[in-house]
Ligand SMILES: Cc1cc2nc3c(=O)[nH]c(=O)nc-3n(C[C@H](O)[C@H](O)[C@H](O)COP(=O)(O)OP(=O)(O)OC[C@H]3O[C@@H](n4cnc5c(N)ncnc54)[C@H](O)[C@@H]3O)c2cc1C
Protein backbone atom coordinates (compact mmCIF):
# COMPACT_ATOMS: atom_id res chain seq x y z
CA UNK A 375 0.00 0.00 0.00
CA UNK A 376 3.05 2.25 0.32
CA UNK A 377 3.49 5.40 -1.74
CA UNK A 378 6.08 4.52 -4.37
CA UNK A 379 8.59 7.14 -5.45
CA UNK A 380 11.02 6.71 -8.31
CA UNK A 381 14.29 8.38 -7.34
CA UNK A 382 16.55 8.88 -10.32
CA UNK A 383 20.31 9.00 -9.78
CA UNK A 384 23.04 10.71 -11.72
CA UNK A 385 26.18 8.56 -11.99
CA UNK A 386 25.27 6.82 -8.78
CA UNK A 387 24.44 9.98 -6.82
CA UNK A 388 21.15 11.49 -5.84
CA UNK A 389 20.55 15.21 -5.95
CA UNK A 390 18.17 17.70 -4.43
CA UNK A 391 15.40 16.69 -6.82
CA UNK A 392 15.55 13.11 -5.49
CA UNK A 393 15.06 14.38 -1.94
CA UNK A 394 12.26 16.71 -3.03
CA UNK A 395 10.50 13.67 -4.48
CA UNK A 396 10.91 11.64 -1.31
CA UNK A 397 9.76 14.60 0.82
CA UNK A 398 6.70 14.94 -1.36
CA UNK A 399 5.97 11.20 -1.26
CA UNK A 400 6.31 11.32 2.53
CA UNK A 401 3.75 14.12 2.63
CA UNK A 402 1.30 12.04 0.58
CA UNK A 403 2.02 8.97 2.73
CA UNK A 404 1.24 10.95 5.85
CA UNK A 405 -2.08 12.09 4.38
CA UNK A 406 -3.02 8.57 3.36
CA UNK A 407 -1.70 6.85 6.48
CA UNK A 408 0.96 4.76 4.80
CA UNK A 409 4.74 4.72 4.25
CA UNK A 410 7.16 5.51 1.46
CA UNK A 411 9.03 3.02 -0.68
CA UNK A 412 11.67 4.49 -2.94
CA UNK A 413 12.74 2.68 -6.07
CA UNK A 414 16.18 3.31 -7.48
CA UNK A 415 17.42 2.01 -10.83
CA UNK A 416 21.10 1.42 -11.52
CA UNK A 417 24.17 1.07 -9.34
CA UNK A 418 24.00 3.28 -6.24
CA UNK A 419 26.01 2.36 -3.14
CA UNK A 420 24.39 1.74 0.22
CA UNK A 421 25.37 4.92 2.06
CA UNK A 422 23.92 6.93 -0.84
CA UNK A 423 20.71 4.87 -0.85
CA UNK A 424 20.34 5.41 2.90
CA UNK A 425 20.16 9.17 2.35
CA UNK A 426 16.64 8.67 0.97
CA UNK A 427 15.66 7.65 4.50
CA UNK A 428 16.68 11.10 5.71
CA UNK A 429 13.66 12.50 3.89
CA UNK A 430 11.16 9.86 4.88
CA UNK A 431 11.63 6.68 2.83
CA UNK A 432 11.19 3.62 5.01
CA UNK A 433 12.09 1.10 2.34
CA UNK A 434 14.40 1.37 -0.59
CA UNK A 435 14.22 -1.03 -3.50
CA UNK A 436 17.38 -1.01 -5.54
CA UNK A 437 17.19 -2.43 -9.04
CA UNK A 438 20.24 -3.25 -11.05
CA UNK A 439 19.89 -4.91 -14.38
CA UNK A 440 22.04 -4.83 -17.51
CA UNK A 441 18.98 -3.89 -19.51
CA UNK A 442 18.33 -0.85 -17.36
CA UNK A 443 21.50 1.08 -18.11
CA UNK A 444 20.33 3.54 -20.73
CA UNK A 445 16.92 5.09 -20.46
CA UNK A 446 14.48 2.96 -22.41
CA UNK A 447 10.97 4.09 -21.63
CA UNK A 448 9.49 0.59 -22.02
CA UNK A 449 12.08 -1.16 -19.87
CA UNK A 450 11.93 1.49 -17.14
CA UNK A 451 8.14 1.54 -17.07
CA UNK A 452 8.00 -2.21 -16.83
CA UNK A 453 10.54 -2.30 -13.96
CA UNK A 454 8.73 0.39 -11.97
CA UNK A 455 5.36 -1.23 -12.67
CA UNK A 456 6.68 -4.49 -11.28
CA UNK A 457 7.77 -2.87 -8.01
CA UNK A 458 4.50 -0.93 -7.77
CA UNK A 459 2.62 -4.21 -8.15
CA UNK A 460 4.70 -5.95 -5.46
CA UNK A 461 4.21 -3.02 -3.09
CA UNK A 462 0.53 -2.67 -3.89
CA UNK A 463 1.16 1.06 -4.31
CA UNK A 464 -1.84 3.29 -4.93
CA UNK A 465 0.18 6.45 -5.45
CA UNK A 466 3.35 6.68 -7.54
CA UNK A 467 5.48 9.83 -7.47
CA UNK A 468 7.87 10.62 -10.34
CA UNK A 469 9.80 13.74 -11.33
CA UNK A 470 8.30 15.92 -14.04
CA UNK A 471 11.68 15.99 -15.82
CA UNK A 472 12.83 14.37 -19.07
CA UNK A 473 13.02 10.90 -17.52
CA UNK A 474 9.71 11.24 -15.73
CA UNK A 475 7.99 12.48 -18.88
CA UNK A 476 9.33 9.45 -20.74
CA UNK A 477 8.24 6.92 -18.14
CA UNK A 478 5.10 8.21 -16.36
CA UNK A 479 2.69 8.08 -19.33
CA UNK A 480 3.70 4.52 -20.20
CA UNK A 481 3.25 3.50 -16.59
CA UNK A 482 -0.15 5.19 -16.64
CA UNK A 483 -1.47 3.00 -19.46
CA UNK A 484 0.17 -0.11 -18.06
CA UNK A 485 -1.43 0.35 -14.63
CA UNK A 486 -4.53 2.17 -15.86
CA UNK A 487 -3.50 4.96 -13.51
CA UNK A 488 -4.49 8.57 -14.10
CA UNK A 489 -1.67 11.11 -14.14
CA UNK A 490 -1.57 14.44 -12.34
CA UNK A 491 1.41 16.02 -14.06
CA UNK A 492 3.48 18.96 -12.92
CA UNK A 493 2.14 19.14 -9.38
CA UNK A 494 3.85 21.43 -6.91
CA UNK A 495 1.64 21.03 -3.84
CA UNK A 496 0.34 18.05 -1.90
CA UNK A 497 -3.06 16.75 -3.04
CA UNK A 498 -5.83 19.17 -2.07
CA UNK A 499 -8.32 16.41 -1.33
CA UNK A 500 -8.22 12.64 -0.89
CA UNK A 501 -11.83 11.87 -1.69
CA UNK A 502 -12.19 12.46 -4.52
CA UNK A 503 -8.41 12.38 -5.00
CA UNK A 504 -7.72 15.89 -6.26
CA UNK A 505 -4.44 17.53 -7.21
CA UNK A 506 -3.55 21.12 -8.00
CA UNK A 507 -1.97 21.22 -11.41
CA UNK A 508 -0.37 23.85 -13.62
CA UNK A 509 -2.33 24.49 -16.83
CA UNK A 510 -2.37 27.05 -19.64
CA UNK A 511 1.41 27.33 -19.30
CA UNK A 512 1.21 28.82 -15.83
CA UNK A 513 -1.70 31.18 -16.55
CA UNK A 514 -4.04 28.96 -14.56
CA UNK A 515 -4.19 25.98 -12.25
CA UNK A 516 -6.63 23.11 -12.35
CA UNK A 517 -8.16 21.08 -9.56
CA UNK A 518 -7.79 17.72 -11.24
CA UNK A 519 -9.61 14.66 -9.95
CA UNK A 520 -7.84 11.36 -10.54
CA UNK A 521 -10.54 8.73 -10.66
CA UNK A 522 -8.48 5.58 -11.09
CA UNK A 523 -7.51 3.26 -8.24
CA UNK A 524 -3.78 3.90 -8.79
CA UNK A 525 -2.62 7.49 -9.20
CA UNK A 526 0.58 8.83 -10.72
CA UNK A 527 1.82 12.28 -9.70
CA UNK A 528 4.71 14.00 -11.42
CA UNK A 529 6.38 16.66 -9.33
CA UNK A 530 7.83 19.88 -10.74
CA UNK A 531 11.45 20.38 -9.84
CA UNK A 532 12.29 23.01 -7.17
CA UNK A 533 8.67 23.37 -6.18
CA UNK A 534 8.49 21.36 -2.98
CA UNK A 535 10.57 22.09 0.12
CA UNK A 536 12.75 19.36 1.56
CA UNK A 537 11.35 17.86 4.75
CA UNK A 538 14.05 16.12 6.76
CA UNK A 539 12.96 12.96 8.57
CA UNK A 540 14.96 10.37 10.42
CA UNK A 541 13.92 7.06 9.03
CA UNK A 542 16.30 4.17 9.05
CA UNK A 543 15.31 2.71 5.76
CA UNK A 544 15.61 -0.95 4.90
CA UNK A 545 17.30 -1.71 1.62
CA UNK A 546 16.16 -4.47 -0.66
CA UNK A 547 18.13 -5.47 -3.71
CA UNK A 548 15.71 -6.73 -6.26
CA UNK A 549 16.34 -8.35 -9.57
CA UNK A 550 13.65 -7.82 -12.15
CA UNK A 551 13.26 -9.68 -15.37
CA UNK A 552 13.69 -7.46 -18.38
CA UNK A 553 13.73 -9.25 -21.69
CA UNK A 554 16.74 -7.76 -23.45
CA UNK A 555 15.24 -8.26 -26.88
CA UNK A 556 12.45 -5.86 -25.91
CA UNK A 557 14.85 -3.03 -25.13
CA UNK A 558 14.82 -1.03 -28.34
CA UNK A 559 16.83 2.07 -27.47
CA UNK A 560 20.47 2.03 -28.52
CA UNK A 561 22.57 4.97 -27.39
CA UNK A 562 25.37 5.58 -29.87
CA UNK A 563 26.82 8.80 -28.49
CA UNK A 564 26.67 10.95 -25.35
CA UNK A 565 27.72 14.58 -25.05
CA UNK A 566 27.69 15.94 -21.55
CA UNK A 567 28.67 19.28 -20.12
CA UNK A 568 30.60 18.75 -16.96
CA UNK A 569 31.34 21.02 -14.06
CA UNK A 570 28.65 23.54 -14.88
CA UNK A 571 25.61 24.03 -12.71
CA UNK A 572 22.50 22.83 -14.51
CA UNK A 573 19.91 25.49 -15.10
CA UNK A 574 17.14 23.20 -13.88
CA UNK A 575 19.02 22.53 -10.62
CA UNK A 576 19.94 26.13 -9.83
CA UNK A 577 18.41 27.98 -6.87
CA UNK A 578 19.46 31.30 -8.38
CA UNK A 579 19.27 32.16 -12.06
CA UNK A 580 20.46 35.34 -13.76
CA UNK A 581 18.95 35.71 -17.20
CA UNK A 582 19.53 38.14 -20.07
CA UNK A 583 17.26 39.29 -22.87
CA UNK A 584 17.56 41.38 -25.99
CA UNK A 585 17.99 44.44 -23.78
CA UNK A 586 21.54 43.22 -23.13
CA UNK A 587 22.15 44.57 -26.66
CA UNK A 588 25.11 42.37 -27.66
CA UNK A 589 26.67 39.03 -26.71
CA UNK A 590 29.77 41.02 -25.73
CA UNK A 591 27.94 42.53 -22.76
CA UNK A 592 27.40 39.24 -20.95
CA UNK A 593 30.43 39.09 -18.68
CA UNK A 594 28.99 41.07 -15.72
CA UNK A 595 25.83 38.96 -15.94
CA UNK A 596 27.84 35.74 -15.82
CA UNK A 597 29.95 37.13 -13.00
CA UNK A 598 26.86 38.01 -11.00
CA UNK A 599 25.48 34.49 -11.48
CA UNK A 600 28.81 32.96 -10.43
CA UNK A 601 29.09 35.15 -7.34
CA UNK A 602 25.58 34.16 -6.29
CA UNK A 603 26.30 30.49 -6.92
CA UNK A 604 23.70 30.41 -9.65
CA UNK A 605 23.28 29.59 -13.30
CA UNK A 606 22.75 31.78 -16.36
CA UNK A 607 19.75 31.77 -18.67
CA UNK A 608 18.32 33.85 -21.51
CA UNK A 609 15.19 34.69 -23.47
CA UNK A 610 14.39 32.96 -26.72
CA UNK A 611 15.52 35.64 -29.18
CA UNK A 612 18.89 35.69 -27.43
CA UNK A 613 19.44 31.98 -28.03
CA UNK A 614 17.93 32.20 -31.52
CA UNK A 615 20.49 34.89 -32.37
CA UNK A 616 23.23 32.61 -31.11
CA UNK A 617 24.25 35.09 -28.41
CA UNK A 618 23.90 32.34 -25.81
CA UNK A 619 23.66 28.53 -25.98
CA UNK A 620 20.24 26.96 -26.63
CA UNK A 621 20.25 25.13 -23.33
CA UNK A 622 19.89 28.50 -21.58
CA UNK A 623 16.59 29.51 -23.18
CA UNK A 624 13.76 29.64 -20.67
CA UNK A 625 10.07 29.92 -21.42
CA UNK A 626 7.23 28.05 -22.94
CA UNK A 627 9.36 26.60 -25.70
CA UNK A 628 12.51 26.38 -23.61
CA UNK A 629 13.20 25.24 -20.09
CA UNK A 630 10.60 25.61 -17.38
CA UNK A 631 12.29 26.45 -14.12
CA UNK A 632 11.33 27.41 -10.58
CA UNK A 633 14.39 28.82 -8.82
CA UNK A 634 14.25 30.74 -5.54
CA UNK A 635 15.49 33.81 -7.37
CA UNK A 636 15.20 34.72 -11.06
CA UNK A 637 16.90 37.92 -12.16
CA UNK A 638 15.56 39.07 -15.55
CA UNK A 639 17.90 41.57 -17.17
CA UNK A 640 16.71 43.36 -20.32
CA UNK A 641 13.81 40.94 -20.73
CA UNK A 642 10.41 42.42 -21.61
CA UNK A 643 8.36 39.66 -19.93
CA UNK A 644 6.32 38.27 -22.83
CA UNK A 645 3.75 35.67 -21.71
CA UNK A 646 5.74 32.95 -23.46
CA UNK A 647 8.79 33.91 -21.42
CA UNK A 648 6.84 34.11 -18.17
CA UNK A 649 5.44 30.63 -18.86
CA UNK A 650 8.87 29.25 -18.09
CA UNK A 651 9.72 31.26 -15.01
CA UNK A 652 6.51 32.33 -13.30
CA UNK A 653 6.90 29.67 -10.60
CA UNK A 654 10.13 31.29 -9.37
CA UNK A 655 9.81 32.31 -5.73
CA UNK A 656 11.24 35.78 -6.34
CA UNK A 657 11.64 37.61 -9.62
CA UNK A 658 13.87 40.66 -9.99
CA UNK A 659 13.60 42.76 -13.14
CA UNK A 660 16.10 45.23 -14.53
CA UNK A 661 14.74 47.11 -17.51
CA UNK A 662 14.93 50.61 -19.00
CA UNK A 663 11.18 50.65 -19.65
CA UNK A 664 9.18 51.18 -16.46
CA UNK A 665 6.07 49.84 -18.23
CA UNK A 666 7.67 46.54 -19.31
CA UNK A 667 5.33 43.65 -18.39
CA UNK A 668 8.14 41.91 -16.52
CA UNK A 669 7.61 44.39 -13.66
CA UNK A 670 4.10 42.96 -13.17
CA UNK A 671 5.62 39.56 -12.46
CA UNK A 672 8.54 40.90 -10.39
CA UNK A 673 8.74 41.62 -6.66
CA UNK A 674 11.83 43.83 -7.01
CA UNK A 675 12.65 46.08 -9.90
CA UNK A 676 15.23 48.53 -11.09
CA UNK A 677 14.34 50.88 -13.91
CA UNK A 678 17.68 51.45 -15.54
CA UNK A 679 20.28 50.51 -18.10
CA UNK A 680 21.48 46.95 -17.57
CA UNK A 681 24.94 47.79 -18.83
CA UNK A 682 25.36 50.31 -16.02
CA UNK A 683 23.44 48.50 -13.29
CA UNK A 684 25.03 45.04 -13.61
CA UNK A 685 28.60 46.08 -12.66
CA UNK A 686 27.22 47.90 -9.62
CA UNK A 687 25.33 44.79 -8.55
CA UNK A 688 28.50 42.73 -8.97
CA UNK A 689 30.34 45.18 -6.70
CA UNK A 690 27.58 45.09 -4.10
CA UNK A 691 27.60 41.28 -3.98
CA UNK A 692 31.40 41.25 -3.71
CA UNK A 693 31.22 43.59 -0.75
CA UNK A 694 28.56 41.48 0.87
CA UNK A 695 30.78 38.42 0.58
CA UNK A 696 33.66 40.15 2.37
CA UNK B 697 7.47 5.16 -44.66
CA UNK B 698 4.37 7.03 -43.41
CA UNK B 699 4.50 9.76 -40.80
CA UNK B 700 1.71 10.82 -38.46
CA UNK B 701 1.88 14.17 -36.65
CA UNK B 702 -0.48 14.57 -33.69
CA UNK B 703 -1.74 18.10 -33.37
CA UNK B 704 -3.44 19.73 -30.48
CA UNK B 705 -5.63 22.82 -30.98
CA UNK B 706 -4.78 25.44 -28.36
CA UNK B 707 -5.45 29.11 -27.59
CA UNK B 708 -2.84 31.41 -29.09
CA UNK B 709 0.01 31.72 -26.58
CA UNK B 710 -0.69 35.39 -25.87
CA UNK B 711 -4.33 34.75 -24.88
CA UNK B 712 -5.48 36.20 -21.57
CA UNK B 713 -7.07 33.08 -20.13
CA UNK B 714 -10.56 33.51 -18.64
CA UNK B 715 -12.97 30.90 -17.39
CA UNK B 716 -16.71 30.31 -17.72
CA UNK B 717 -19.44 28.15 -16.18
CA UNK B 718 -18.29 28.46 -12.60
CA UNK B 719 -14.62 28.15 -13.61
CA UNK B 720 -15.17 24.69 -15.02
CA UNK B 721 -14.25 25.53 -18.59
CA UNK B 722 -12.34 28.09 -20.57
CA UNK B 723 -14.18 31.15 -21.87
CA UNK B 724 -13.68 30.82 -25.61
CA UNK B 725 -14.87 34.28 -26.63
CA UNK B 726 -12.32 36.03 -28.76
CA UNK B 727 -9.77 33.21 -28.63
CA UNK B 728 -7.50 32.64 -31.62
CA UNK B 729 -6.95 28.90 -31.93
CA UNK B 730 -3.60 27.70 -33.17
CA UNK B 731 -1.63 24.50 -33.65
CA UNK B 732 0.21 23.75 -30.40
CA UNK B 733 3.73 25.26 -30.89
CA UNK B 734 5.51 21.90 -30.55
CA UNK B 735 3.20 20.25 -33.03
CA UNK B 736 3.80 23.04 -35.52
CA UNK B 737 7.52 22.36 -35.21
CA UNK B 738 7.16 18.59 -35.52
CA UNK B 739 4.98 19.06 -38.59
CA UNK B 740 7.69 21.31 -40.03
CA UNK B 741 10.37 18.70 -39.37
CA UNK B 742 8.23 15.89 -40.80
CA UNK B 743 7.77 17.89 -44.00
CA UNK B 744 11.49 18.67 -44.20
CA UNK B 745 12.21 14.95 -43.90
CA UNK B 746 9.71 14.22 -46.66
CA UNK B 747 11.22 16.90 -48.91
CA UNK B 748 14.42 14.86 -49.06
CA UNK B 749 13.42 12.03 -51.41
CA UNK B 750 16.31 9.92 -50.12
CA UNK B 751 14.40 9.41 -46.88
CA UNK B 752 11.62 7.57 -48.71
CA UNK B 753 8.73 9.18 -46.87
CA UNK B 754 5.47 8.58 -48.68
CA UNK B 755 3.14 10.84 -46.75
CA UNK B 756 2.67 13.10 -43.75
CA UNK B 757 -0.73 12.86 -42.09
CA UNK B 758 -1.99 14.96 -39.17
CA UNK B 759 -4.29 13.60 -36.48
CA UNK B 760 -6.48 15.55 -34.12
CA UNK B 761 -8.95 14.47 -31.48
CA UNK B 762 -11.58 17.18 -31.21
CA UNK B 763 -14.96 18.39 -32.38
CA UNK B 764 -15.67 19.90 -35.80
CA UNK B 765 -14.78 23.35 -34.45
CA UNK B 766 -11.12 22.37 -34.78
CA UNK B 767 -11.34 22.09 -38.58
CA UNK B 768 -9.66 25.47 -39.25
CA UNK B 769 -6.61 24.33 -37.28
CA UNK B 770 -6.52 21.07 -39.24
CA UNK B 771 -6.83 22.98 -42.53
CA UNK B 772 -3.93 25.15 -41.44
CA UNK B 773 -1.79 22.04 -41.00
CA UNK B 774 -2.82 20.91 -44.48
CA UNK B 775 -2.00 24.35 -45.85
CA UNK B 776 1.46 24.14 -44.29
CA UNK B 777 1.96 20.94 -46.25
CA UNK B 778 0.49 17.84 -44.62
CA UNK B 779 -0.96 15.47 -47.23
CA UNK B 780 -4.12 14.52 -45.39
CA UNK B 781 -5.72 14.47 -41.97
CA UNK B 782 -7.72 12.36 -39.58
CA UNK B 783 -10.02 13.88 -37.00
CA UNK B 784 -11.52 11.82 -34.24
CA UNK B 785 -14.87 13.41 -33.61
CA UNK B 786 -14.84 13.71 -29.83
CA UNK B 787 -14.13 16.19 -27.08
CA UNK B 788 -10.64 15.23 -25.81
CA UNK B 789 -11.76 14.25 -22.30
CA UNK B 790 -8.31 13.61 -20.88
CA UNK B 791 -4.87 12.48 -22.04
CA UNK B 792 -5.69 8.78 -21.58
CA UNK B 793 -8.86 9.11 -23.65
CA UNK B 794 -7.09 11.15 -26.33
CA UNK B 795 -4.13 8.76 -26.62
CA UNK B 796 -6.49 5.79 -26.84
CA UNK B 797 -8.32 7.44 -29.76
CA UNK B 798 -5.10 8.19 -31.64
CA UNK B 799 -3.98 4.60 -31.04
CA UNK B 800 -7.10 3.42 -32.92
CA UNK B 801 -6.25 5.74 -35.80
CA UNK B 802 -2.74 4.29 -35.98
CA UNK B 803 -4.04 0.73 -35.89
CA UNK B 804 -6.38 1.44 -38.79
CA UNK B 805 -4.08 3.51 -40.96
CA UNK B 806 -0.61 2.15 -40.04
CA UNK B 807 2.17 4.68 -39.55
CA UNK B 808 5.89 4.09 -39.08
CA UNK B 809 6.81 7.31 -37.34
CA UNK B 810 4.49 9.20 -35.05
CA UNK B 811 5.32 12.67 -33.77
CA UNK B 812 3.85 14.15 -30.62
CA UNK B 813 4.81 17.34 -28.81
CA UNK B 814 6.41 17.23 -25.39
CA UNK B 815 3.61 19.34 -23.99
CA UNK B 816 0.33 20.94 -25.01
CA UNK B 817 0.27 24.62 -24.07
CA UNK B 818 -3.24 24.30 -22.60
CA UNK B 819 -3.29 21.14 -20.51
CA UNK B 820 0.50 20.90 -19.99
CA UNK B 821 0.18 17.17 -19.53
CA UNK B 822 3.31 15.87 -21.26
CA UNK B 823 1.58 12.53 -21.38
CA UNK B 824 -0.32 11.90 -24.64
CA UNK B 825 2.77 10.78 -26.63
CA UNK B 826 4.00 8.24 -24.08
CA UNK B 827 0.49 6.91 -23.48
CA UNK B 828 -0.06 6.48 -27.20
CA UNK B 829 3.17 4.48 -27.51
CA UNK B 830 2.16 2.24 -24.62
CA UNK B 831 -1.30 1.65 -26.14
CA UNK B 832 0.43 0.62 -29.35
CA UNK B 833 3.18 -1.35 -27.65
CA UNK B 834 5.80 0.53 -29.67
CA UNK B 835 8.93 2.23 -28.36
CA UNK B 836 8.91 5.95 -27.61
CA UNK B 837 11.74 8.40 -27.25
CA UNK B 838 11.11 11.54 -25.29
CA UNK B 839 12.75 14.99 -25.27
CA UNK B 840 13.82 14.58 -28.90
CA UNK B 841 15.54 17.70 -30.22
CA UNK B 842 16.70 16.31 -33.56
CA UNK B 843 15.84 13.63 -36.08
CA UNK B 844 17.48 12.55 -39.31
CA UNK B 845 17.68 9.39 -41.37
CA UNK B 846 20.71 7.19 -41.86
CA UNK B 847 20.42 4.09 -44.02
CA UNK B 848 16.65 4.39 -43.94
CA UNK B 849 16.56 4.36 -40.14
CA UNK B 850 15.69 7.30 -37.87
CA UNK B 851 18.57 8.63 -35.77
CA UNK B 852 17.44 10.79 -32.88
CA UNK B 853 19.04 13.32 -30.60
CA UNK B 854 17.48 13.43 -27.16
CA UNK B 855 18.12 15.86 -24.34
CA UNK B 856 19.38 14.57 -21.04
CA UNK B 857 20.35 16.54 -17.94
CA UNK B 858 23.19 18.78 -19.02
CA UNK B 859 23.71 17.22 -22.39
CA UNK B 860 22.39 15.12 -25.22
CA UNK B 861 22.48 11.58 -26.51
CA UNK B 862 22.26 10.14 -29.99
CA UNK B 863 19.91 7.19 -30.02
CA UNK B 864 18.61 4.78 -32.59
CA UNK B 865 15.34 2.94 -32.22
CA UNK B 866 13.76 0.91 -35.00
CA UNK B 867 10.40 2.07 -36.41
CA UNK B 868 7.49 1.94 -35.72
CA UNK B 869 8.18 4.49 -33.10
CA UNK B 870 6.65 7.45 -31.25
CA UNK B 871 8.92 10.50 -31.25
CA UNK B 872 8.15 13.07 -28.55
CA UNK B 873 9.65 16.36 -29.62
CA UNK B 874 10.94 19.45 -27.90
CA UNK B 875 13.07 22.52 -28.64
CA UNK B 876 15.49 22.11 -31.50
CA UNK B 877 13.47 19.71 -33.65
CA UNK B 878 13.02 22.45 -36.27
CA UNK B 879 14.22 26.04 -36.34
CA UNK B 880 11.17 28.04 -37.36
CA UNK B 881 7.69 26.73 -38.01
CA UNK B 882 6.91 26.44 -41.70
CA UNK B 883 4.32 28.98 -42.84
CA UNK B 884 1.49 28.26 -45.25
CA UNK B 885 1.97 29.78 -48.69
CA UNK B 886 -0.95 30.94 -50.84
CA UNK B 887 -0.72 27.82 -52.97
CA UNK B 888 -0.78 25.64 -49.86
CA UNK B 889 -3.89 27.39 -48.61
CA UNK B 890 -5.65 26.79 -51.93
CA UNK B 891 -4.63 23.14 -52.02
CA UNK B 892 -5.63 22.56 -48.40
CA UNK B 893 -9.28 23.04 -49.30
CA UNK B 894 -9.37 19.86 -51.33
CA UNK B 895 -7.09 17.68 -49.23
CA UNK B 896 -8.91 14.79 -47.54
CA UNK B 897 -9.91 14.96 -43.88
CA UNK B 898 -11.19 11.60 -42.64
CA UNK B 899 -13.51 11.75 -39.67
CA UNK B 900 -13.53 8.78 -37.30
CA UNK B 901 -16.05 8.27 -34.54
CA UNK B 902 -14.45 7.68 -31.13
CA UNK B 903 -14.14 4.32 -29.43
CA UNK B 904 -15.56 4.02 -25.91
CA UNK B 905 -12.88 4.81 -23.36
CA UNK B 906 -13.44 5.92 -19.77
CA UNK B 907 -11.17 8.90 -18.95
CA UNK B 908 -9.05 8.55 -15.80
CA UNK B 909 -9.01 12.21 -14.80
CA UNK B 910 -11.36 15.15 -14.79
CA UNK B 911 -10.91 18.86 -14.18
CA UNK B 912 -13.18 19.99 -11.34
CA UNK B 913 -12.40 23.65 -11.71
CA UNK B 914 -9.79 26.14 -12.83
CA UNK B 915 -8.27 28.90 -10.85
CA UNK B 916 -6.02 31.83 -11.68
CA UNK B 917 -2.66 31.92 -9.94
CA UNK B 918 -2.57 34.07 -6.79
CA UNK B 919 -1.62 37.62 -7.76
CA UNK B 920 1.91 38.56 -6.88
CA UNK B 921 2.68 41.43 -4.54
CA UNK B 922 3.33 44.74 -6.30
CA UNK B 923 6.86 45.34 -7.46
CA UNK B 924 9.15 47.24 -5.11
CA UNK B 925 11.30 49.67 -7.09
CA UNK B 926 14.91 50.35 -6.21
CA UNK B 927 16.85 53.37 -7.38
CA UNK B 928 19.13 52.55 -10.32
CA UNK B 929 21.88 54.60 -8.69
CA UNK B 930 21.80 52.43 -5.61
CA UNK B 931 21.58 48.76 -6.64
CA UNK B 932 23.23 47.80 -3.35
CA UNK B 933 19.81 48.23 -1.78
CA UNK B 934 18.52 45.42 -3.99
CA UNK B 935 21.21 43.08 -2.70
CA UNK B 936 20.30 44.01 0.87
CA UNK B 937 16.61 43.32 0.26
CA UNK B 938 17.38 39.98 -1.36
CA UNK B 939 19.50 39.07 1.62
CA UNK B 940 17.43 40.39 4.51
CA UNK B 941 13.86 40.55 3.27
CA UNK B 942 13.49 37.82 0.65
CA UNK B 943 16.33 35.79 2.21
CA UNK B 944 17.23 34.19 -1.09
CA UNK B 945 20.94 35.03 -1.26
C1 LIG C 1 4.90 30.25 -29.95
C2 LIG C 1 5.88 31.16 -29.28
C3 LIG C 1 6.69 30.64 -28.28
C4 LIG C 1 7.64 31.46 -27.63
N1 LIG C 1 8.41 30.93 -26.63
C5 LIG C 1 9.28 31.73 -25.97
C6 LIG C 1 10.06 31.22 -24.91
O1 LIG C 1 10.00 30.04 -24.57
N2 LIG C 1 10.91 32.07 -24.25
C7 LIG C 1 11.03 33.39 -24.58
O2 LIG C 1 11.81 34.09 -23.93
N3 LIG C 1 10.32 33.88 -25.60
C8 LIG C 1 9.45 33.09 -26.31
N4 LIG C 1 8.75 33.62 -27.35
C9 LIG C 1 9.05 35.01 -27.78
C10 LIG C 1 8.39 36.05 -26.93
O3 LIG C 1 7.10 36.32 -27.47
C11 LIG C 1 9.20 37.37 -26.92
O4 LIG C 1 9.39 37.78 -28.25
C12 LIG C 1 10.55 37.23 -26.26
O5 LIG C 1 10.44 36.66 -24.97
C13 LIG C 1 11.20 38.60 -26.11
O6 LIG C 1 12.52 38.49 -25.67
P1 LIG C 1 13.23 39.67 -24.89
O7 LIG C 1 12.44 40.03 -23.71
O8 LIG C 1 14.65 39.28 -24.69
O9 LIG C 1 13.26 40.83 -25.99
P2 LIG C 1 12.36 42.13 -26.16
O10 LIG C 1 10.92 41.82 -26.12
O11 LIG C 1 12.91 42.83 -27.34
O12 LIG C 1 12.65 42.96 -24.86
C14 LIG C 1 13.84 43.59 -24.56
C15 LIG C 1 13.63 44.36 -23.28
O13 LIG C 1 14.85 44.95 -22.90
C16 LIG C 1 14.60 46.28 -22.45
N5 LIG C 1 15.85 47.03 -22.65
C17 LIG C 1 16.32 47.60 -23.79
N6 LIG C 1 17.52 48.15 -23.56
C18 LIG C 1 17.82 47.93 -22.27
C19 LIG C 1 18.94 48.25 -21.44
N7 LIG C 1 19.97 48.91 -21.92
N8 LIG C 1 18.90 47.86 -20.16
C20 LIG C 1 17.83 47.17 -19.65
N9 LIG C 1 16.76 46.84 -20.40
C21 LIG C 1 16.77 47.21 -21.69
C22 LIG C 1 13.45 46.77 -23.27
O14 LIG C 1 12.74 47.77 -22.56
C23 LIG C 1 12.61 45.49 -23.41
O15 LIG C 1 11.66 45.37 -22.36
C24 LIG C 1 7.79 32.81 -28.01
C25 LIG C 1 6.97 33.32 -29.02
C26 LIG C 1 6.03 32.53 -29.64
C27 LIG C 1 5.16 33.13 -30.70
Ligand SMILES: Nc1ncnc2c1ncn2[C@@H]1O[C@H](COP(=O)(O)O)[C@@H](O)[C@H]1O
Nearest residue numbers: 702704761812813815816821822823824
Ligand atom coordinates in the same frame (compact mmCIF):
# COMPACT_ATOMS: atom_id res chain seq x y z
N1 LIG D 1 -6.59 16.47 -28.83
C1 LIG D 1 -5.44 16.06 -29.37
N2 LIG D 1 -5.40 15.58 -30.63
C2 LIG D 1 -4.24 15.17 -31.19
N3 LIG D 1 -3.06 15.20 -30.55
C3 LIG D 1 -3.02 15.67 -29.29
C4 LIG D 1 -4.21 16.13 -28.63
N4 LIG D 1 -3.86 16.54 -27.38
C5 LIG D 1 -2.53 16.34 -27.28
N5 LIG D 1 -2.01 15.83 -28.42
C6 LIG D 1 -0.59 15.50 -28.70
O1 LIG D 1 0.08 15.23 -27.47
C7 LIG D 1 1.12 16.19 -27.24
C8 LIG D 1 1.28 16.42 -25.75
O2 LIG D 1 0.09 16.87 -25.16
P1 LIG D 1 -0.17 16.81 -23.60
O3 LIG D 1 0.04 15.41 -23.16
O4 LIG D 1 -1.56 17.30 -23.42
O5 LIG D 1 0.83 17.75 -22.99
C9 LIG D 1 0.74 17.38 -28.08
O6 LIG D 1 1.87 18.16 -28.40
C10 LIG D 1 0.12 16.70 -29.31
O7 LIG D 1 1.15 16.21 -30.17
